[in-house]
Amino acid sequence: MYICNMKKISKNTVFITPVRPTERKFILDSMIASFRIEGIFIPEAKVQAIYARVNEKLKK
Numbered sequence: 487m488y489i490c491n492m493k494k495i496s497k498n499t500v501f502i503t504p505v506r507p508t509e510r511k512f513i514l515d516s517m518i519a520s521f522r523i524e525g526i527f528i529p530e531a532k533v534q535a536i537y538a539r540v541n542e543k544l545k546k
Contacts, residue, residue: 510540 505513514537518528 507541510544511537514540 514533518533521528
């Protein structure tokens with residue numbers, strides 16, 4: 487799972503720009519809020535695990 491901004495799409499190639507951690511956290515929190523509005527509950531521990539995994543993958 488990657489959280490990033492799509493910058494440009496050219497000939498089936500997507501160029502992405504990394505999002506700062508504060509923006510990434512806001513995006514993740516917004517997704518979780520929308521899931522809860524739809525009645526889908528995600529435990530906080532799982533949310534933190536996903537956030538940590540995203541941060542690790544984006545560091546590589």
